[in-house]
Every structure is written in C-alpha cells, then in structure tokens.
Amino acid sequence: MRRERKNLIYLLLSFLAITLLVIGGLNQHNTLYHDPEAVQADMVSTLDASNAPTTEATYQTEVVSNKIPFATYTYKKVKASAGHHAMLDTDGTITKDLAKGLISINVVFTGSIKVHTWYRSFDTDYTEYSITTNTTHNISGNYFKIIALSETTISSINLTYSCTAASTKPRVVRTYVNWDFDLLNIGDNVPNVAVEGAGFAAYRKDTNNEVWVRSKDPTNWAAVYFGTPDPELGGEIFLKDFALISEVMLPSATASHGLTNDGGFPLLVGGSGRYDGALYFGGANSSFNLWKAGDTGNGPYATTQNNPDWGDRGSKVESLTLEQDVSYTITIAGKYQGLNNDNKEVFTIYVFVDNLLIVEKTDIPYMMGGFGLRGWQSAIEYNSIKITDFPLVCPDGIDHYNDVL
Structure with missing residues (x-):
C-alpha cells in the first residue's frame, strides 16, 4: 500500500x-x-431611490441599512444622490449580510464598479466580476460586495438569490x-x-x-x-x-x-x-x-x-x-x-x-x-x-x- x-x-x-x-x-x-444559514423565502431584492440608505449630502464612513426586509446592507464611503439609490466615493462599497445561493445581479450605475462574491462569512478568497450598467450578470456564492472603482452613482440594484439553498464552492x-x-x-x-x-x-x-x-x-x-x-x-x-x-x-x-x-x-x-x-x-x-x-x-x-x-x-x-x-x-x-x-x-x-x-x-x-x-x-x-x-x-x-x- x-x-x-x-x-x-x-x-x-x-x-x-x-x-x-x-x-x-x-x-x-x-x-x-458549509456555514449554517437562516432560512428565508426565495427573493429578488431591489435597491433604488425608495430605499436609499442615507440622506446625508457628504460622504459617510459607514451606514447600515435594514430597509429591505430580512436583510442588512452595509455601505462605506456613501452619500445621498437625488433620484438615485446612493453615490459611492472611490473604494466605496455595498455589502449584504447574506445572499444565500446567489444567482444574478443587475446594477444601473454611472461610473465604474466591480463585484466580489464569496461563500462563507469568514472567507478571504473571492470571485471577481466586471460589471457593466443595466446588464444582468450571473454570479455565484453566498455573500457579495459592490466596489466603486471611481466616484459612482448607483441608480438601482436587482439581486436574485435562492435563499433556500446556499451555493457550494467546488x-x-x-x-x-x-x-x-x-x-x-x-x-x-x-x-x-x-x-x-x-x-x-x-x-x-x-x-x-x-x-x-x-x-x-x-x-x-x-x-x-x-x-x-x-x-x-x-x-x-x-x-x-x-x-x-x-x-x-x-x-x-x-x-x-x-x-x-x-x-x-x-x-x-x-x-x-x-x-x-x-x-x-x-x-x-x-x-x-x-x-x-x-x-x-x-x-x-x-x-x-x-x-x-x-x-x-x-x-x-x-x-x-x-x-x-x-x-x-x-x-x-x-x-x-x-x-x-x-x-x-x-x-x-x-x-x-x-x-x-x-x-x-x-x-x-x-x-x-x-x-x-x-x-x-x-x-x-x-x-x-x-x-x-x-x-x-x-x-x-x-x-x-x-x-x-
């Protein structure tokens, strides 16, 4: 042997x-x-001007928003943008607490962004996606982060995830x-x-x-x-x-x-x-x-x-x-x-x-x-x-x- x-x-x-x-x-x-995760219903989340995270006209270091039911979004380097969801400064981010079984994302924006996804809350490795405006991109993982590469106005985000089953990294x-x-x-x-x-x-x-x-x-x-x-x-x-x-x-x-x-x-x-x-x-x-x-x-x-x-x-x-x-x-x-x-x-x-x-x-x-x-x-x-x-x-x-x- x-x-x-x-x-x-x-x-x-x-x-x-x-x-x-x-x-x-x-x-x-x-x-x-294989982190344990809370059971949620299947969901498509939409972030737009109706659930903007802040009304502040100057960049905020961090804002935590619970305006979407059963979800927590954390924003960094963010300020209000009239008629839009939010504006991010360079290196500003939007992170969701958990999006179990990520399927797709569509972001309408002016500027430049990328998206990182990962599988466990404590992971240090991630998958990076290049994002174009108003385009549906297939993604996978259980967590995601939108990262602004320059000052960027986010008009809306449509996020689809299964909720009932986590993505599993091969x-x-x-x-x-x-x-x-x-x-x-x-x-x-x-x-x-x-x-x-x-x-x-x-x-x-x-x-x-x-x-x-x-x-x-x-x-x-x-x-x-x-x-x-x-x-x-x-x-x-x-x-x-x-x-x-x-x-x-x-x-x-x-x-x-x-x-x-x-x-x-x-x-x-x-x-x-x-x-x-x-x-x-x-x-x-x-x-x-x-x-x-x-x-x-x-x-x-x-x-x-x-x-x-x-x-x-x-x-x-x-x-x-x-x-x-x-x-x-x-x-x-x-x-x-x-x-x-x-x-x-x-x-x-x-x-x-x-x-x-x-x-x-x-x-x-x-x-x-x-x-x-x-x-x-x-x-x-x-x-x-x-x-x-x-x-x-x-x-x-x-x-x-x-x-x-």
Whole structure:
C-alpha cells in the first residue's frame, strides 16, 4: 500500500516553514464551505431611490441599512444622490449580510464598479466580476460586495438569490505532505522542525525494500513535528479542514521493545498547544484516544473506549482490535464547524482504521497548527504519512464533508 513518492529534500525544506507557527506567526487557510444559514423565502431584492440608505449630502464612513426586509446592507464611503439609490466615493462599497445561493445581479450605475462574491462569512478568497450598467450578470456564492472603482452613482440594484439553498464552492482536495521514508538510510533521523524526547529515525527495510520509521527510544517519549507547505505558493499554511493518512504496523519481532506501544500522531501543533491522536496497539483491547496535551484530567476529547464516567466521546465501535504484524491505514480527518455558541472555533474529528469509522466527535476546540509522529514507550512503525484537505469521499465511502452537523 504505497503512497506516491515525494522528494524528501523538498519536504525537508518545506517543513522549515512551520517555525512560523512555533514562534507565533500564524496565518489561517480556510477550506470549508458549509456555514449554517437562516432560512428565508426565495427573493429578488431591489435597491433604488425608495430605499436609499442615507440622506446625508457628504460622504459617510459607514451606514447600515435594514430597509429591505430580512436583510442588512452595509455601505462605506456613501452619500445621498437625488433620484438615485446612493453615490459611492472611490473604494466605496455595498455589502449584504447574506445572499444565500446567489444567482444574478443587475446594477444601473454611472461610473465604474466591480463585484466580489464569496461563500462563507469568514472567507478571504473571492470571485471577481466586471460589471457593466443595466446588464444582468450571473454570479455565484453566498455573500457579495459592490466596489466603486471611481466616484459612482448607483441608480438601482436587482439581486436574485435562492435563499433556500446556499451555493457550494467546488472543492479541490490538495495534498500538502506526501511522504514515504524510502530515501532515508537506516538510522537517519526523520526530518522535522521540532523534536521532543528521542525523536524518530529510519529503523528497518522490509522485503519490498521500503523503509519503516519508529521512535529512537521505545522505552520513553518521542515526537517530531512538521508543517504543511502550500503546494502552489510555497510558505506555510494552516488547515481548517484536514486529513492525516498513515500506514502503521507493530511487528511481533520487536513489539517487546515498546513498554506500552502507545503511538499515533500529534495534531494541530502550535502556540496554543497540541492534540495527541494516541493509537494503542493492544490486540482486542486496542484504542484510539484524542488527548489535549496538558489537559487530561477529564479524559480524552474523543475515544473508542466506552467509559461511563466520560459519557459519549464519539466512539463508533464497541471495541477496537489492532493485531501485530498487520499493516493498517489510519486516517484522521478534521472538519471545521465554525464558531459555537461561546464564540469559540470548533471542529469534528473522524478516525478510520482502513475503511472502518471508529470515532466521530463534534465540537472539539480548534487550534491552528501542524502535525507529526508520536510514541509513548512505543515500537509502532510508520511506513508513510500524507496530509491533505478533507477528503471528497472518506475511507468508508461516505462524503462526510457535506454531512449536516
């Protein structure tokens, strides 16, 4: 079960970018397009002189208008224009709070404008449309902004949107890390930008001449951390939606080297801390636990264990069995939910062993960060690791990305 080869030297150079995260220089990269939205009736909104946002004859820095039912329009650098809807100064804007399922826009104006649309309230990427006066333009998205390129008089705006269904941006799943360890010599350290404990190194080659890595000290703690380089622009990005995919095994010949064989993967490692996706090889008593480093008093945030003291922590199986000498593909996928009622960012975690969903847990606090390999007294070996956007289809054949939370 080999992964597509990725040049090790390229990745080593790319991983250096995670130092931005370690020192706190964090930037966000959004990949999710399913904000919850209020239900409204299908609607065509018309803005004209009858619902002008202001009567002021001088430019106002910002005006918020609710003259259209069920909608809020925000105007910047705007003033009144007799017989027209409004006048915008250069770089003046008109933004609607939500126009779910944008279909078309027609603006009658004198001057010069463009329109930006986007899909989620917090998106930083957008689609730009060049607009000509009194022409119906097809657009898509769930939010829009009219931007004046020069002083512009807006006579009217006709906006059509479905309201009952949001537009969905076509998703492209990008790969950020695609790494086997076959370019390492036995004993070579696994490249990283941060190490805790003994670190990881290439341990053996199998009969297919493939390299497996493991903790350099299976009687103690070891971890390595790395980042997610942008495959197109370079530099470091931090994923809202992600998937970590790795091939793991505990060989019976060396299993006794590990005192507990508790391995797995650090997740979202950054200035706010980290999660440990802890994978314990214990035959019929195996388990997966998602721990928050330094915050273990109330148990794991998600687990396959069914502990009545913890309540529902997302287990989808009655028990988990991981046998020695069996290679398993572990997939840990995170889907960003947005803000909860306490205005905190949260995400849903999905964990698969091969094609079996073993954990699904919502409302886990989100942190920006990178990924890695971990081992607590562990002789578990790793043959590959890949970091991607959330999959179009998960290992169980289901599109969990578009599940309704």
